[in-house]
Amino acid sequence: MTANLSSFELGYDIPALPGMRQEDIYTPALIIDLDAFEDNIERLRAFCAQHNVRHRAHAKMHRSVDVARFQIERGGACGICCQKVSEAEVFARAGITDILISNQVTRKEQLERLARLAKTSRILVCADDAENIGAIAAAAAAQGVAIEVLVEIDVGAGRCGVQPGASALALAQAVTAQPALRFSGLQAYHGPAQHYRTYEQRKAAIDEAIGLTKATVDLLAKHDLHCDIVAGAGTGTFMFEGVSGVYNELQAGSYAFMDASYAAILDKNGSRNDEFRFALQLQTTVMSKTMDGQAVCDAGLKSQTTESGLPLVWSHPDVTTVTVNDEHAVLSDPGNTLAINDTVRLIASHCDPTCNLHDWYVGVRDGVVETLWPVSARGKSL
Ligand SMILES: *Cc1c(COP(=O)(O)O)cnc(C)c1O
Numbered sequence: 001m002t003a004n005l006s007s008f009e010l011g012y013d014i015p016a017l018p019g020m021r022q023e024d025i026y027t028p029a030l031i032i033d034l035d036a037f038e039d040n041i042e043r044l045r046a047f048c049a050q051h052n053v054r055h056r057a058h059a060k061m062h063r064s065v066d067v068a069r070f071q072i073e074r075g076g077a078c079g080i081c082c083q084k085v086s087e088a089e090v091f092a093r094a095g096i097t098d099i100l101i102s103n104q105v106t107r108k109e110q111l112e113r114l115a116r117l118a119k120t121s122r123i124l125v126c127a128d129d130a131e132n133i134g135a136i137a138a139a140a141a142a143q144g145v146a147i148e149v150l151v152e153i154d155v156g157a158g159r160c161g162v163q164p165g166a167s168a169l170a171l172a173q174a175v176t177a178q179p180a181l182r183f184s185g186l187q188a189y190h191g192p193a194q195h196y197r198t199y200e201q202r203k204a205a206i207d208e209a210i211g212l213t214k215a216t217v218d219l220l221a222k223h224d225l226h227c228d229i230v231a232g233a234g235t236g237t238f239m240f241e242g243v244s245g246v247y248n249e250l251q252a253g254s255y256a257f258m259d260a261s262y263a264a265i266l267d268k269n270g271s272r273n274d275e276f277r278f279a280l281q282l283q284t285t286v287m288s289k290t291m292d293g294q295a296v297c298d299a300g301l302k303s304q305t306t307e308s309g310l311p312l313v314w315s316h317p318d319v320t321t322v323t324v325n326d327e328h329a330v331l332s333d334p335g336n337t338l339a340i341n342d343t344v345r346l347i348a349s350h351c352d353p354t355c356n357l358h359d360w361y362v363g364v365r366d367g368v369v370e371t372l373w374p375v376s377a378r379g380k381s382l
Contacts, residue, residue, distance in 0.1 A: 005372060016362045020369040023343050027285045028299035030358045031345070032257070032373070034365045036277035040256050041075040043276065044238075048250065051242045054078040056100060056231065058253025061352045063087065063377035064361060065094040067256060072096070079122070081251050085110045086380040092121045094376065100124040100150070100231070102187060102251060104160055106132055110382070111139035118145035124229075126152040126187045128162045130174045137178035149175045150229060152187040153216055155209035159191065164212040165219060172225050185229035186220075188213040189251065194236030195261060199268045206240035214246045235262055235276070259351040261308040281314055282346040282354070283362075284329065286338050295319070295338040299346060300327040303357055308350035315345040 008014040015029035025031070048055045057071040059080040068091060071077040079098025082088040088099050099121055105114055106129075117123050118140065127133050127149050140147040151171045154161035162168055168186065175183040193205035209232070217227050231249040233241035238255075241247040254262055257280035265273045284299035301324055304311060310321040311329070316337060322330040329346070331338070338344065348354040355361075356378055363371035 014360055014372060016360075016369045016372065018369050018371060022283075022364050022367045022369065025283055025362055025364075025369065027283050027343070028303040029283050030303075030355065030361050030375075031281045031283045032361045032363045033277070033279050033281060034363045034370060037256060037279035037363075038074070040258070040276045040279055041071060044252060044255050045075045047239070047242060048076065053242050053247065054249045056081050056098075056249050056251055057256070058102070058234070058251050059091060059377070060084075060087065061253035062256065062355055062361075063090075063375050063380070064355075064373050065091060065096070065376040066371075066373035067361075068096055069094075071256065078249070081253070082377075084381055085113050085117075086382040087377045088117060088123075089113065090377040090380055092117045097121045100126075102126055102189065102231070104128060104132065104152075106135070108135065108139070111135055112142070115139040115143035115145055115147065118147050119143065122148070124148040124150060124184055126150050126160070127171065127175070128152045128160050130171060133171065133174045133178065133181070137180045140178075140180035146180060146182055148182045148184040150185050150187040150231060151175065151183070152189075153213065155188045155190050155212050155232070156193065156205055157189065157191045161187070164188075164216040168216050169219055169223060169225070172220055173223070176225065183225060185227035185231065186213060186216060187231050188216075188247070189232035189234070190237065191234070194234040195265055196236070197264075198266050198270075202237050202265070203240055206237045206244075210241065210244045210246050214244075217246065236265055254351055257351045257355075258347075259308075259354070260310075260312045260347045260349040263312070263347070264309070278314060278347050280348065280351055280355070282311065282348050284344050284346060286340055286342045286344060287328075289333075289336075289338060289340055293332060293334050293336065294322070295331045295333045295342075295344075297329050297331060297344050297346075298327070299329050300325050302326060303354075304346070304348045305350055305353040305357070307353070311346040311348050313344060314347045315343065319344070321346070
């Protein structure tokens with residue numbers, strides 16, 4: 001799908017137009033290598049089909065209606081996850097009808113907005129607090145809708161979620177006591193484990209999470225509470241949850257684009273993780289070349305984040321990033337291969353917050369711009 005671009009001015013509102021050559025794109029711009037993107041989507045679709053688990057794609061990563069539709073229509077995703085109500089609103093308005101807020105929603109006005117979404121979409125939300133469950137129920141009842149609740153358990157992340165076992169049972173019972181709510185299962189996501197460096201570290205953490213989750217599912221079953229959904233997993237660990245026989249809904253997000261911090265984790269053989277291709281690239285232009293062995297390009301902190309490390313230089317194997325400032329990235333170019341106006345493509349260290357700095361994705365295939373997709377939910381953090 002191509003956005004209607006007729007009211008946008010090239011180089012001002014939009015970085016490219018379909019049909020342009022890739023090297024003519026205004027920079028800095030986020031590029032999607034469409035072949036790589038489609039391969040990534042297919043790879044996870046095939047994994048889920050093989051292991052008979054659902055994929056609920058995490059849309060907080062891309063914040064794009066077009067990407068979410070592709071994940072559902074071509075990637076077989078059953079729906080999406082969002083982290084924020086305002087983010088979910090963008091996707092719901094675009095016609096996506098199965099949305100989990102994989103997060104806590106606690107403020108009254110946010111709950112009111114969440115309940116309004118449930119008039120047109122299937123809405124699920126996580127909860128880890130009895131009073132909050134009462135507040136979700138009140139908001140749902142006020143709008144005359146049903147909201148589905150996943151009880152969130154802490155399987156090792158040490159952030160949100162009650163302890164597995166009895167505390168989770170008590171909350172599940174609190175949900176079923178509310179006529180406006182439906183108990184749909186458990187959220188058991190281990191965030192930090194996604195980036196544990198070795199395969200063994202990630203497997204050990206998720207094995208433990210699987211054990212805690214299974215014990216909780218079994219305890220609930222003893223009390224006649226069935227978990228339709230047992231959810232969790234991201235790009236770093238889905239291969240464990242996916243074959244566990246306990247989890248049935250995977251939430252990987254970054255797999256679609258990839259980034260440098262995911263490429264830094266190691267696979268089973270101790271090599272760099274190359275399961276997914278680098279579909280997301282930050283295209284930049286060399287703007288200064290005054291020093292021997294160094295070049296400067298035009299993508300700084302306003303077009304990429306560096307909290308997870310420096311970007312990789314994808315287009316030039318011998319070039320590395322030295323530092324990233326507000327508007328510049330300083331590159332080490334030992335062979336002096338770069339000249340002013342050369343195109344350099346970077347792999348952002350962390351895709352989620354980098355995408356949120358841009359208005360558009362430029363979809364490229366075979367060196368030609370094929371489509372522009374808006375970052376539809378950019379900035380929606382309420
Ligand atoms: C971010 C997130 C994911 C997806 O993680 P990726 O690393 O992007 O694959 C899954 N579940 C939850 C709850 C998340 O917050």
